[in-house]
Amino acid sequence: MRAQHEGQPFTHACRVYYEDTDAGGVVYYVNYLKFMERARTEWLRALGCAQSQLAAENLLFVVHSAEARYLAPARLDDELRVSAEIIELNRASLRFRQQVWRTSDATLLCEGQIMVACVRADSFKPRAIPEALRAAFAGAGLSPAGE
Template sequence: MHAEQSGQPFALKARVYYEDTDAGGIVYYVNYLKFMERARTERLRGLGFDQSVLQQENIIFVVHSVSARYHASARLDDELVITAEVMEVKRVSVRFRQQIKRSDGTLLCEGEALVACVKADSYRPRPFPQELATAFRRGMTLESGAEWGDT
């Protein structure tokens, strides 16, 4: 379903289904954000963290802000490649740079998402568990090509 390689942003493959399109047969603009969310979720899973387990530990993630720029339209049955690259890790937030491309390499949409770590019972900000912050930073340095610890 997904593959993560050293030196490359995490990538998730997905297919455009009828339910993703509008009456004109192209992907409805907000659905690109849904594809990005799925890639971030799978990125987290690829680092060894399941959101259902984290929620039991009183940890959830909320999108603080998101930006998107659209370049071309995806259509029914297109295969998409969605990346989720960690750009910045702070005490209670992580910033992702994301792209959605058609499998032929055509850039369809790109954007950034700032995601905050909050307590599930109060929705108040909380620091990332050290293990998770370390995993995010390790992924970030692998993607940038830097040695872990150089950042």
């Protein structure tokens, strides 16, 4: 497992497809949460851990809560840059700060915080984040809460 570069949010590039837009031709608000989910998934993969591997180890990360602010619209064919950075690391949860930017003009479109809980795949009961994963997460320059 690789640690995230200290102080550097992970970024993921994506493009707006027709299916992401509403009748007004702009990205439907809930799709920003999908873009954020993809960035978190790719960030985990960049750390050397695929979600399918975690599920095989009876571990899942599930969204506990989400907060988003919408600042400007994205439109069909826009290229986006989605960031993910851990701002809080607890025993069985993580809080991410995420932003969605339009690449062409560096406009911040949406920002939010997502709380993700670590649970057992078989029961959905909370479980501690495994040490190897915690070490990779802590590489973001955070000290675990309560320590």
